[in-house]
Amino acid sequence: MRSRVLCGAAAAVALLATGCGSSAKSGDAAAPTAGANAPAGAAYPVKVTDCAGAETTFGSAPKKIVTSNASSLEMLLWLGAGDRVIGTGFPPGAGTMPARFADQAAKVPVLGQMVISKEKLLGSGADLYVDTFASVGSMGGSMGTAPTEQEFAAAGIRHVYLHSTACAAMMKGPQQDLSQVEADIRSLGAITGTSAKADELVAGMEQKVGAVRKALAGVAAGQEPSYFFFDYDAGTKQPMAECGKQVANAVITLAGARNIFGDCDGDFKAVSWEDVVARNPDWIQLGVRNQGGDAANQKAFDAAAQFLKTFPATKGLKAVQEGHFVRIGSEVTTIAGVRDADTVQRIAHTIHPDLVKS
Structure with a gap:
């Protein structure tokens, strides 16, 4: 028999390659809010929440982004904000990125083959860290310890989460649709000033899923x-x-x-x-x-x-x-x-x- 890796390879995959908004049908994420007088396409300030509801406010688009893994990196590439990513943990494996993004993803500096060390993350020069993990502590002692919110703030790094993964265990019910994933895409879009692209991506997802649901209406x-x-x-x-x-x-x-x-x-x-x-x-x-x-x-x-x-x-x-x-x-x-x-x-x-x- 094959021996177990970490807490399960699908769990590890969710880290390797695994926000708020939309109509949150499968959870409790709140939509990002933006200033009413901000210009179209880049509406600031933007407020997003973490898993416990604490707010983070963005007055402008981040310029230097670090991602916890390939999942958040890929989202940013889809949004057209990949040129702002200065480092990642859990880098994408060969063949895992869509072909259109493979070359760009390969050029992103790898700050950690697994979880980025606390020292390297705080010293990265980033102004945003996109986190796919609920907590590093839950992954075992070998992963090290994560910075505190006070340490992130002292380093000038705003810390946001992908709710569909980092906050999944805290949801009141199961995920039965992609509303949480779509919310994460829209949240990152609002933060990075790429909301129009986020809306386009979500619309495409909803069209594909809608066609499937229509075809399966008789089941x-x-x-x-x-x-x-x-x-x-x-x-x-x-x-x-x-x-x-x-x-x-x-x-x-x-x-x-x-x-x-x-x-x-x-x-x-x-x-x-x-x-x-x-x-x-x-x-x-x-x-x-x-x-x-x-x-x-x-x-x-x-x-x-x-x-x-x-x-x-x-x-x-x-x-x-x-x-x-x-x-x-x-x-x-x-x-x-x-x-x-x-x-x-x-x-x-x-x-x-x-x-x-x-």
Whole structure:
């Protein structure tokens, strides 16, 4: 069996590549507010909140941004603010960024292969730190300690969070749509003065997801196929569940499936193979990280499928017996971002091919 990495590779992927606004249907993030007399497209001051509701105010657009990982980096690239990013932690792996951003992302200085050290972050010269993590302490002692808000302020760094990931565990209910992800995009757009682009990106996401939901209108509530995200890179000794508050739950739900662990509280949770067998999913997504190329990706998918076909506890599962494997990687499923809407389409087409066309 494969040994466990961190608290689960999907959790790690959410860090590697895993705001407020919109109509927050799946949580409690408040919309960023802007001054009424500010010029169109760059309306300041802008106020955003952290997970506890504390406000941060921006009187102008940040000029030097550090991102905690590739998730927030990718959002800024989509918004056209990538030229202001002066460093990142958890840099994107080969093949994980959209092709259009790969070269630009590769040029961003890496301040830490994992969490950026406190000293390096405070000394980075940044005026904004975009944080995808709820707290460094929850990731284990080897990650080090995060700066306090007082230390951020003393260094001249404003500290903001992606609510869809950093605040996920604090939400009152599960994420069942992409409103929190869209809120993060709009929040970063407001902060960086790229609100028009943010609105364009969100509109595109809503159009894609809306088309899927329309196509699936005839699927009766409660009759959706059951679905298990198999976090193969986490190790096979003990499976890691994507719970209801994880972004993946929203993606799976919108695609017309029922996450078999959507009822567990929080975002990630270690479960047992007995739990998986008891829920006997109709479909299993082979959650592997992008390996940097099509051939390598297919090899990783094949390895995950082969484990399920030969492991005594899983070889009798309905999905395994019927070959109902979804070959879509971890990053575009578990990480908050623009491409979540594309993943909704891809999953929906795989499990509902007669209803949702590619």
